[in-house]
Amino acid sequence: MEKQSESTWTRIFHANWFVYVLISPLFLVLFAYVVYPFYQTFIQSFAGDEAFLHYKKFFDIASPANLEALWTSIYISFISVICCALVGVTMAFLLERYNFPGRRILSVLVLVPMALPPLVGVLSFSFLYGDSGIFPRIFQHLFGLDHVPFALKGIWGVIVVHTFTMYTYFYLTASAAIKGLDPALEEAATSLGAGRIRVWTKVILPMLTPSIVASSLLVFMISMASYTAPLMFGVERTMTMQIYLSRTNGNLEMAATQSMILSFVSITFLIIMRWYQNRRNYQNLSKGISVHRSEVSSKKVKIIATIASFVGTLILILPILVLILISFSVDGAWKTQILPTDYTIDHYIALFTDERTWRPIWNSIQMGVIATLGNIIFGVAAAYAMVRLNFKGKTMLDILIMVPWALPGTVVAVNLIAAFSTESIFSFNQVLIGTFWILPLAYFIRHLPLVFRSTSASLVQLDQSIEEASRGLGANWWYTFRRIVVPLTFTGILAGTLLALVQSFGEFVASILIYSTSTIPLSVAIFQKLYAFKFGTACAYGVLQICLILVVLIISEKLSKGSAGTAI
């Protein structure tokens, strides 16, 4: 009785190294599909007889195409940040702090850009404001001009599209910060004799700084990675376009070199972002903050506000309206008229009946589901390990999961090309490039953090004593996980899953570089239809995507409301 020997299993479970057995699959996946492809690109960028050959070429003053591209990318990103910040923060203030006619509808529509997949967004912008867009033509007809008086193109086209699609990052963080701003602080400042301007510069703006800085870093990073807008507006001298061109010209070493340099910028920004988020302290919100919106009272201001919110509403809603309109137009019939002249519902019928039109949708559904299943398994396991287990290398795990998200899709594609154009053990001795499987893999990697982050967010909120209570009542680990952990984190898991699914369904940037012609995904099909002047079909595809995104947004909204009721 005294010397009860423990079973072998008990000894193994209690061993210090056992936790590393549990987490090793996570690291293996990250090594195989994040580190190894990245390393292959790194090796490729150093290929050649001379050390740093391609890097020397990149920074060669004599042929400045690459340097120009780097500069243009940075320039576009910088201006994009400023424009997005101006629009986003202003919108947040107007909608959170003022009451004016049209505020309600505007506060719903302000998030519309989030429902636009990148490619579809750019598409509708060029239909509206592009060289042969609706608005430039209206003015041309009105004034009887030979040419369109203005058009969205080049670098400024890219910046306008960036502003439209990315100001929401600023809007969301700024309006959250404004909501959290205790009105008592402003009142305190006013009672101490501060005027309106001083309250703004000394109290409000400093408190918004953390959210503005965080959004700036994020928008800069996304702008650097932007590929669709430069592609559609023909700005070839950006980093992403250069990579694409090098790749299509078969200069893989140069593509690898450009990827490495772009990765360097992206990862640097990721690190700065994480450092900044860890450093900043979150202020405690005082309870029960009453939203006090100032009523716009003067008649003049009221009229201006009404007109402005009408114009704003129009700008926000037009991209979707124009997509719907053109999706009903007959392909090839719309030439120089302001609006398409002939309409049909054939495109929608074809979506589900014509095998060739349906095929890309079905491909994308399959690829998206496969990638998302991978994301769920990996994301939930990694989140549980991260939140509940204690092991060395946690930071490493966290960073490795975040890196693929920070990397531009173009770079992810180049990395995969470098790694899986030949057989490797990580692809079970298969060449993946040119097969169906490369795209699900790319989607899986690009959306690695989505399920992980939403799951770990809900896990953190799940008090550990709830799991302990279950264990204490006699449930083993697996039973507890099934009956307690999964149901209670379900909304988190589902939110991440839906997001990953939608993003995979519309992914374009990596797809365009590595799709195989036998299994074309939806986004590439849209792009091809566009170049075949089949605008109607392209837009019908786009409307389908938007509908899907809206469904997901509505479900997520419902979920977050439902879970608020049950959370302790």
Place this chain on the structure above:
Amino acid sequence: MRSVRIENVSKQFGQVYGVKDLNLEIKAGEFFTFLGPSGCGKTTTLRMLAGFYYPTKGKILFDERDVTRLQPNKRNIGMVFQNYALFPHMTVDENIAFGLQVRKFSKAEIQHKVDRIRGQVHLAAYGNRKINELSGGQQQRVALARALVIEPDILLLDEPLSNLDAKLREETRIEIKRIQSELGVTTIYVTHDQMEAMSMSDRIMVMENGYIKQIGTPQEIYHQPKDRFVANFIGETNLIECSIQAIDGENVQVRTVNGHNLTGRKQQSSPSLTHMIGDKVFISIRPESIQLGTGENTLTGKITFVEFTGISVNYIVDFTAFSLKVMLINSYDQIKKIGEDITIHMAQDSLYFLGE
């Protein structure tokens, strides 16, 4: 119902000791309390009994069975958590039934047991409620029912009353004690509230910084505290620094710093104390043991604070080198004012000697 034995248990967190060299025996059916300020190691000890921590060193036995490294789900314990840890996605009944489902009871049996325990904790009509539709006190009783319905060998309660308001706390305290004595389950209770500990426990273990200070019945701990920490922590007391002047059989005469002579009984002293003439000792006297007027150990001082609570009148009286808290049962006499003189006396039996 099982007994618990803790043998030489230490728990280390990195370099820091949560508890050190703990030895303890809890009898079957006993209501035993771990009492101490936060960080004293009481919760750590409880979690080792539950199996959420494993001891760095030492052994834990339930009856004669070694459970030191047994997983928590194999121990048959019932635990009530400080925040209750109810499953928010389940109803009251589903919460209570959880442990029974794990044990693979039949549906009918589960329903029967759940209904019975729900009645015992006075929640008969609440079976289908969601957890967030219950008040704090009701949640507390669900947590208790969930822990008890599995008929645990040992019931562990981790500060179960700390989230309730004062009135509810008293009600629930009586309730827990009632259910525990009805079921006769061995119960280990963790608290930092000495009132709770005193009123509920068969025995109390007072802890500080990971060590046991004293184990005893509530009366032993109140009347014969081992040292100044225990005396101060359990109830209110006055500590007066003195030196021993003379020992005459049972009587010990001491002198305070400013020359007051006081006499107490030798048997009324901490076991560790050796009485030697000239030694420095502390006298502990409870505020309620001090009486008005002259008698044994009479002193006169100036009132510096007055407080009327209804049941009692509390004074703080200054004697230049020390001051005493005095609690007099309200007897409808005139209440004295700040600055007035007051004469009090202390029965020789009520003085208690403590060492350094």
